[in-house]
Amino acid sequence: xxxxxxxxxxxxxxxxxxxKSAFINALIALVLFSLMVGIRTEAGHxxxxxxxxxxxxxASLVAIVFGGSIVIELFRQWIGPTGAEKLVPPAVRNGxxxxxxxxxxxxxxxxxxxxxxxxxxxxxxxxxxxxxTYVMLGWGLNVxxxxxxxxxxxxxxxxAVGAYSYGLLATNFGWSFWICLPLAGILAAFWGVxxxxxxxxxxxxxxxxxxxxxxxxxxLVIINWQDLTGGPNGVSGIPRPSFFxxxxxNSDDGLAAKLGIEYSATHRIVFLFYLIxxxxxxxxxxxxxxxxxxxxxxxxxxxxxxxxxxxxGINTTTTKLTAFATGAMFGGFAGAFFxxxxxxxxxxxxxxxxxxxxxxxxxxxxxxxxxxxALAALAMIGGFELFRSLEGYRMLVFGMAMVLxxxxxxxxxxxxxxxxxxxxxxxxxxxxxxKEGHG
Amino acid sequence: MSGxxxxxxxxxxxxxxxxxxxxDLSFAAERKKITALIGPNGAGKTTVFNCITGFYKPSGGxxxxxxxxxxxIALERLNDFRIAKQAKVARTFQNIRLFPGMxxxxxxxxxxxxxxxxxxxxxxxxxxxxxVYRDAEKRAIDxxxxxxxxxxxxxxxxxxxxxxxxxxQRRLEIARAMCTEPALLCLDEPAAGLNARESAALSELxxxxxxxxxxxxxxxxxxxxxxxxxxxxxxxxxxxxxxxxGSPREVxxxxxxxxxxxxxxxxxxxAVMEGGS
Numbered sequence: 013x014x015x016x017x018x019x020x021x022x023x024x025x026x027x028x029x030x031x032k033s034a035f036i037n038a039l040i041a042l043v044l045f046s047l048m049v050g051i052r053t054e055a056g057h058x059x060x061x062x063x064x065x066x067x068x069x070x071a072s073l074v075a076i077v078f079g080g081s082i083v084i085e086l087f088r089q090w091i092g093p094t095g096a097e098k099l100v101p102p103a104v105r106n107g108x109x110x111x112x113x114x115x116x117x118x119x120x121x122x123x124x125x126x127x128x129x130x131x132x133x134x135x136x137x138x139x140x141x142x143x144x145t146y147v148m149l150g151w152g153l154n155v156x157x158x159x160x161x162x163x164x165x166x167x168x169x170x171x172a173v174g175a176y177s178y179g180l181l182a183t184n185f186g187w188s189f190w191i192c193l194p195l196a197g198i199l200a201a202f203w204g205v206x207x208x209x210x211x212x213x214x215x216x217x218x219x220x221x222x223x224x225x226x227x228x229x230x231x232l233v234i235i236n237w238q239d240l241t242g243g244p245n246g247v248s249g250i251p252r253p254s255f256f257x258x259x260x261x262n263s264d265d266g267l268a269a270k271l272g273i274e275y276s277a278t279h280r281i282v283f284l285f286y287l288i289x290x291x292x293x294x295x296x297x298x299x300x301x302x303x304x305x306x307x308x309x310x311x312x313x314x315x316x317x318x319x320x321x322x323x324x325g326i327n328t329t330t331t332k333l334t335a336f337a338t339g340a341m342f343g344g345f346a347g348a349f350f351x352x353x354x355x356x357x358x359x360x361x362x363x364x365x366x367x368x369x370x371x372x373x374x375x376x377x378x379x380x381x382x383x384x385x386a387l388a389a390l391a392m393i394g395g396f397e398l399f400r401s402l403e404g405y406r407m408l409v410f411g412m413a414m415v416l417x418x419x420x421x422x423x424x425x426x427x428x429x430x431x432x433x434x435x436x437x438x439x440x441x442x443x444x445x446x447k448e449g450h451g
Numbered sequence: 452m453s454g455x456x457x458x459x460x461x462x463x464x465x466x467x468x469x470x471x472x473x474x475d476l477s478f479a480a481e482r483k484k485i486t487a488l489i490g491p492n493g494a495g496k497t498t499v500f501n502c503i504t505g506f507y508k509p510s511g512g513x514x515x516x517x518x519x520x521x522x523x524i525a526l527e528r529l530n531d532f533r534i535a536k537q538a539k540v541a542r543t544f545q546n547i548r549l550f551p552g553m554x555x556x557x558x559x560x561x562x563x564x565x566x567x568x569x570x571x572x573x574x575x576x577x578x579x580x581x582x583v584y585r586d587a588e589k590r591a592i593d594x595x596x597x598x599x600x601x602x603x604x605x606x607x608x609x610x611x612x613x614x615x616x617x618x619x620q621r622r623l624e625i626a627r628a629m630c631t632e633p634a635l636l637c638l639d640e641p642a643a644g645l646n647a648r649e650s651a652a653l654s655e656l657x658x659x660x661x662x663x664x665x666x667x668x669x670x671x672x673x674x675x676x677x678x679x680x681x682x683x684x685x686x687x688x689x690x691x692x693x694x695x696x697g698s699p700r701e702v703x704x705x706x707x708x709x710x711x712x713x714x715x716x717x718x719x720x721x722a723v724m725e726g727g728s
Contacts, residue, residue: 305571305574306560321532324627
């Protein structure tokens with residue numbers, strides 16, 4: 013048996029060290045799982061506490077952790093020194109960069125064809141609409157978190173404002189979707205600015221906490237302002253979108269009748285699909301465009317170094333506010349779409365979990381990368397559906413997949429940054445240099 | 452003081468709680484000249500800089516900036532970004548503050564933010580791709596290219612600023628400050644960490660900024676070879692007060708300055724002073 017290396021600079025590689033680390037991991041697992049898995053408590057018939065022990069399961073879990081940590085450690089030593097980039101062989105990386113060039117157009121063409129390919133599969137169309145909604149939300153939040161580097165944990169608030177704006181304007185005044193859509197965006201942006209004014213002097217963790225609170229405040233106001241919002245009962249009977257005034261229903265002046273084709277419920281789904289696709293692409297186009305304008309460069313500069321921005325005469329407050337308002341506006345658009353798709357909205361749809369999910373999409377995708385965010389939304393929403401057959405283990409498998417992706421690519425799926433302007437050749441900037449922002 | 456001064460600092464005082472970092476400091480920087488602010492570590496030089504560039508609000512005193520067109524601006528009343536935007540004072544930092552994840556060219560484009568914002572109709576004209584904005588952007592790229600050439604970084608234009616060598620980053624930061632087209636350029640230890648050859652190149656760059664563009668420069672510097680070579684006027688600080696000022700030659704021979712730099716205690720300094728006078 014080889015003695016473990018005593019050098020502190022070099023990680024120990026001997027078999028003793030291997031067993032030692034596996035043993036420590038197993039011990040931690042034992043402590044953690046002994047209460048969570050080892051003892052099961054339930055309320056009995058008369059409300060008394062009953063419990064029983066499950067030492068068999070506990071033992072197998074600890075054994076899995078022990079074996080698993082040995083396998084992972086061996087795997088790590090086999091691949092080479094730890095370090096995020098080294099885990100990916102160069103051949104794979106070259107293939108990825110080749111893929112990267114054609115991935116975005118290929119994905120776009122595929123997306124455009126989805127309703128044609130899966131015309132008869134309602135489930136896939138619904139899932140695609142859901143994925144696109146999150147792509148749009150991710151792209152909207154990407155402006156705030158990815159470009160301006162402001163950690164916003166309350167993004168769902170703007171989604172809610174957009175949804176309720178359309179829901180209430182449509183049900184109370186009978187306004188059409190196409191009038192309400194810009195209004196929803198403007199109102200959400202207005203709330204973004206309103207939130208922005210007091211909180212943008214905060215940075216980092218403090219900003220995150222206040223935005224988190226703002227998200228909750230909006231939800232609580234919606235629950236409690238019963239006269240206006242219907243409280244927990246929500247708003248129902250929200251009109252479906254029309255094809256520029258022509259309803260998509262079975263009536264005589266519906267679109268199907270006008271075109272002289274047989275009515276099918278799928279028409280509306282396909283219409284909704286292209287609607288959200290158009291909205292998402294608008295978000296993408298505006299964001300890409302803004303990045304190349306002075307305001308977008310100022311957002312990124314703000315993420316890199318706020319003090320230097322001020323020294324260059326950039327008004328950091330208004331710059332942050334515009335980022336907040338732009339992100340909020342896209343959230344509002346997505347919210348209006350959500351309301352018209354569901355036909356019913358209630359505060360339950362706008363919990364913190366939604367904010368966390370959208371933020372996870374942005375972080376997983378690689379902050380600032382449009383393609384990365386789209387891929388992450390596909391992976392998060394689509395992947396979550398993919399594991400549906402695993403039932404109770406869905407969250408577990410999903411969580412593990414996320415952890416593995418973050419080990420593999422700690423700066424997100426697409427971590428590098430593309431410059432917005434160049435003299436001779438645009439070179440991708442390594443993610444090591446790009447800052448995450450601090451406020 | 453002389454009539455053609457760009458910056459007049461009068462009885463500037465800065466206190467942090469009970470600590471007086473700068474006390475009753477008065478000096479002037481002349482137009483189209485290089486003024487150096489020197490002194491031992493902890494003398495309060497950077498504090499003065501932060502007061503001039505608006506990062507600190509002075510506890511007392513006035514700072515006046517007079518532009519070529521006769522406009523006089525009270526800097527102590529403006530806050531941070533407005534000093535750079537309206538009073539046209541640009542600065543660099545002791546510890547370089549570039550935007551490391553952006554290319555050298557992008558760094559210089561960000562510096563032209565305010566001009567480009569106006570040209571882009573506060574984003575709206577730019578969003579629809581108006582020719583007005585496209586022309587302005589082209590001019591901005593030309594200005595940035597010009598500065599990259601001046602600081603000898605043209606071939607690194609598309610590289611991330613964080614990837615540049617230390618000396619290159621220093622020069623890029625100066626170029627970035629100059630891209631705001633300032634009336635007064637404040638440099639906080641621009642030669643720190645540079646080798647002799649790089650220091651010489653820096654001196655040349657600063658002299659060309661003064662001679663060709665007529666930009667007034669105020670600099671803090673420890674590298675005496677740079678200070679003595681390029682400064683027109685030197686102000687020496689120690690413990691928050693001005694102890695001497697004058698031409699490089701005058702300052703070099705001033706016993707108080709020598710005492711401050713050699714770190715003698717007050718009695719000895721007094722003795723040196725008496726001996727010298």
